């Protein structure tokens with residue numbers, strides 16, 4: 001445990017929590033989705049939680065942490081699911097949820113503080129300029145904007161707009177460096193990638209500027225299909241319909257929704273694959289003709305903003321959460337089924353693994369093409385079997401963004417991001433920000449095969 005007394009004295013006046021139970025609570029995220037991370041990270045806790053109320057207080061905290069060599073792990077709402085916001089080397093959790101102001105809004109863009117909740121930003125921009133964020137994670141009701149940029153990637157709206165990494169989906173980031181006198185840096189254009197999805201390892205984001213899309217009246221539609229591939233072929237074609245405003249094209253193998261989505265189950269026909277869609281109201285009348293060639297029929301419809309549980313809370317990583325509520329034995333994968341062979345690869349993996357890996361697909365635009373991400377469920381038996389399933393997908397040409405690893409490199413493309421590493425040298429020269437999450441910081445020559453013995457913490 002770090003001796004925090006001199007550091008805490010230096011930040012007197014900034015809210016601090018040291019109660020062990022509360023600190024432990026805010027040292028955790030949804031890492032327990034993964035049996036591997038659960039084993040590795042279950043005992044992780046910070047020494048204190050510090051909650052600055054404005055950017056000046058964030059700067060004071062960072063300056064004092066540098067002076068007293070205290071590790072700092074930024075935190076938004078703690079909904080990340082690979083332990084991104086967990087302080088694996090102790091120190092403080094920097095809770096940024098109090099920086100929650102919308103700074104300004106224009107008809108085409110919004111700038112907000114990092115701790116603003118995505119749902120509050122959307123409510124604000126809808127009311128003031130008739131716009132909304134292009135896309136959001138399925139944790140929209142709780143997640144913060146800074147946490148989405150630093151820890152997330154894509155979500156509801158990615159079927160139209162692609163993922164955060166694609167140029168144009170983030171307009172600007174303001175961040176503070178981890179130095180004795182913290183500097184504020186504004187990243188714009190392609191420089192944004194230096195800190196996008198860096199798990200808060202190379203700067204504390206204080207403000208984010210995002211483009212807006214038109215705010216439609218969204219309608220949730222559930223459709224049923226004879227087979228998984230019927231649903232997947234419909235979803236692929238539907239995602240290509242650029243004339244139809246849509247936010248969600250999700251496909252679930254037969255049985256997932258019927259067995260685990262309690263509120264929807266009564267309307268879902270047994271034995272059928274399911275598609276979850278969000279479509280703008282004016283375009284609904286096109287749906288029957290697009291569903292019919294694939295044997296699809298609409299089985300349920302609700303207004304997205306009026307529903308107790310909006311359909312997006314059954315999609316993306318919420319699918320796994322809903323299933324875990326009734327079956328604790330499952331875990332999941334994150335797979336890219338690469339275009340243009342994505343549908344063939346889905347069929348290949350369905351045939352290879354059957355009910356051991358029930359298929360869940362999210363259709364997206366990816367590099368200008370239609371592709372699908374798999375967030376397949378896995379009926380977990382052993383870590384060795386899970387590793388074998390992952391290896392088989394990669395050998396078949398379907399890259400896995402491993403959700404059972406807590407470092408940037410292992411969870412991502414299994415390679416060092418040299419731009420993020422170079423920016424860390426500039427913005428966090430002592431390596432105090434979220435230490436242990438960027439393998440390349442400790443070993444710039446890191447290779448995938450080296451990771452396990454270096455970062456096994458249990």
Ligand SMILES: Cc1cc2nc3c(=O)[nH]c(=O)nc-3n(C[C@H](O)[C@H](O)[C@H](O)COP(=O)(O)OP(=O)(O)OC[C@H]3O[C@@H](n4cnc5c(N)ncnc54)[C@H](O)[C@@H]3O)c2cc1C
Nearest residue numbers: 076077078079080137138144146147148151152153200205
């Ligand atoms: C049920 C469920 C569904 C999900 N669905 C999706 C989805 O559809 N799409 C998706 O992309 N993700 C999804 N996620 C992951 C996660 O919810 C999102 O990425 C979310 O946006 C994270 O926001 P947060 O505020 O909770 O961030 P946190 O979990 O608090 O933090 C995430 C990372 O960002 C860092 N961080 C936080 N704030 C800052 C800051 N201001 N400056 C620097 N670093 C910072 C943290 O250190 C951490 O590394 C899901 C997770 C769950 C549990």
